[in-house]
Amino acid sequence: MTAQRVPTSVPGLDDVLSGGLRENHNALIRGPPGAGKTIFGLHFLSDGVDNGETALYINLGEPGDYVKETVEHFDLNPDGIHFLDLSPSHEDFDEGENYSVFSSAEVEQPSFIEELRSTVEDLNPDRVLLDPITEFRYLTTDERQFRKQILSFLDFLRDNGATVIFTSQASDSLSDDDLQFLTDAVINLETDIEGSTLHISKFRGSSYQRGKHSYEITDDGVTVFPKLQPGKWDPEQMAETSDKLSSGIPEVDELLKGGIDAGTVTFVSGPTGAGKTTTALQFIKEAAGRGERSVMYSFEESPETIQKRSRSINLPIEAMLEQGTLSIEEIAPNEYTPNEFTSQLKTAVEDDEVRIVLIDGLQGFKQNLRGYTTEPEDVLLRIVRYLRAAGVSTIITNEVSNITGEFRVTEESVSNLADNILYIRYVEMESELGKVIGVLKMRTGDFERSLREFEITEYGIRVGDPLEHMQGILTGTPSFQEDQNDERSRDGD
Template sequence: MKIKRVSTGSEGLDEVLAGGLINNRNVLVRGPPGAGKTIFGLYFLSAGVKAGEASLYVNMGEPQTYVEETAETFGLEAEEISFHNLSPTEEEFTEDSSYSLFESAEVEQPEFVAHLRETIADVNPDRVLLDPITEFRYLTSDERQFRTGILGLLDHLKDVDATVMLTSQASGAITDDDLQFLVDAVISLEVDEGSRAVTVSKFRGSSFRRGKHFYGISKDGLTVWPTLVPGKQTREVPAGTLSSGVSELDELLYGGIEQGTVTILSGPTGVGKTTTGLQFLTQAALGNKKGVLFQFEESQRTLQKRADAIGIPLQTALEDGQLSVVEIDPNEFTVGEFEHMVRETVSDGTEVVMIDGTQGFQQNLRGIEDPTSALLRVGRFLRAVGVSTFLINEVHNITGDFQATEERTSNLADNIVFLRHVEYGGEMRKVIGTLKMRTSDFERSLRELEITKDGIQVGDPLPQLRGILTGTPEWNPSGSETE
């Protein structure tokens, strides 16, 4: 039998939940003060209103006027939601007799319980929000009665075919382990300095996407950004290669970079990694391939000045609309928001992406706990959807022993092109070479790289130099292994 799904009101959270909540089941949304539990609940109820369903808000926390104002702030249908207020400060909530709140009909019940049952009967709700359910602890004399009471209420709402969301403010010494055991699904909200994340730890009868998924609450509303899943989306990659537009560089790569692959451009600061990547990116744009540069390291203005100075037609590509630059400033976005940008970029038909660079990726994004895993996830996603990807990776050694990458991401790369400073004859020079091309052969020799006012220039192979990767090469006039 096909499971009937119920939208949470958040497209992103529905995706995490494999399509939404299950009809006539219940879910606990838990988190610290200020995490947005009530807002999640209001989105849930509002989605019901939009679907033509009856929504009931059983309010045990904030004043109704505050809740209504919150709903109106986010453009939710507060006027269409039925409210039933049970303030924990009211006298009946402190009476000794309130322990019998959820006991059977044979036991005398307080007046407010009768009112709640009347409201449920009158509204006949399809969706119910109990916010916060933890206030019910004050209505019972011990934990057993609390658990029995919650089960009684949930059974009653199940009988009227309602889908129920409960919120729990669990923090400090207050726990909600018992509630997590009783409900069908558990969604936890976490608030750290600079980021918010939602995780699903339990969902009876359904699969769900594990791990942290970032969310945001702003004047534009509630947004959940599901973590990228490499391979979930796929796209056919047309056969062919990306040319750099520099014939000698293409020769080094035996024709260019195969489309749909991930290329790491690696080297120390100032060696020309970004410039080389920009050469590929603009050439692709001039060839009518849409591209996006995610810039973590410098401003677009600086990038354009550099491109103009060496004859790379970046401005033309930008004006034609085939290439765009997205600046990612420090602490502006969470890693979840960035992953969402990447996914939107792919949906918009982008064929080439460059991320400049891996150090900025690690330092600029909020909420990033494992930069390597996050970068691998983004790269694998882009490869799966057939996007040609360039990652600019900085290594710290200017000269000395060779190191391909520093973020343990070399296993992600289909291609590794390295650039290197070398000292020879009292001068600093640059060389470029290929360490790896997974899908084709490549030239094993190294070539001198120059960045001039006329653009990138790549020289002939350098068989006379030995020990280039050490940073202190030796000249061998014969070009052989021994002198």
């Protein structure tokens, strides 16, 4: 449990491994062809070279020239890694007649093992990549002998002080269960048309992040996007906070009894075109005035459209962008896996010190993830729990389909995630289409129960006094109710 960590240099993977591999231990990376097993291992070796360590790559599979091209392509210290190429070559094929009498195991094993041993003893490497270890199967006559040789070789490397990664090509036709049993850690790679994921199924003597984590391979190498781990939320601590986020609109703040509590989750709900995004941006504008940073993830509109619309209502979005108090990230359909998106969000919170996160377009958010998960609500739950624990305020705009008629705040059962629900509603008043705004829920405090007229003008949002004499507003067709004192006064006249 006290073994030092050996970083892999794969961005995100060391987070999953709680700091990296355990020093002087071994790990198995297994997966189908093309999953990136070799590239993961080469990152590990390259990090050792960067830190002045000796790194040895034992190649048992791919042609040596191909492996070196891979190292050079990803700029993984091609001159610093020692290569022992034991892969089959054309010379082996040309001399194939020598194998007519003896089996492969009988002919190759002595010289093969001797070369491995002498190379390790000469170099005394700190890090070793054996790729793939399954080639050892062809040097033994039975499974028991295979397991014995693997254990002996791993013990030999451990005695020489090496931290080892070895790879296995996972397939239905050739099981590697025995290798998983023998190794200290197992990293599983999986690929399909929806993306690539990894998970840790074994890590002796260490904690690790459970679940499936996304990864991608680009020209820069491998990047892992860990599954977001929600922190612990203390509702009592949240209830005691005195920080309030103002909207900058006195009437809205009156509805909210001063504003929304910092670190809570607020839904701004309403039909299309009602002004949800504009209302949400009001809170960000006020936070920017205090020097706080916010990020807006737009799932339905481009940053250009948002800026153009904001200019038309005198909302200073462009100034906030220039000052760095706001960044707008457009999220295109199927652009990110859930873990890629949450990794981006985590970076914004922990590195950029963002204090408000706006998820603009709950339906767009869900649609964006449906290609990768059947439960986007679970991803949203992890996001809001993480942001709550980090003390970050979350605002989510949620579109409902009903323009008027039956009152609905959310299309699906997501309102339970919200600490606060601010809703905007279309209503018909005197044969004209108007809007009202109200508060349905505030988990951490009291709020005004009345509704107020809501309008977006060229000067910004205008909110009126409480509509005290209107009835049936939420049905979409309100009626005017006279005060009883006024009625008695007329009757007396």
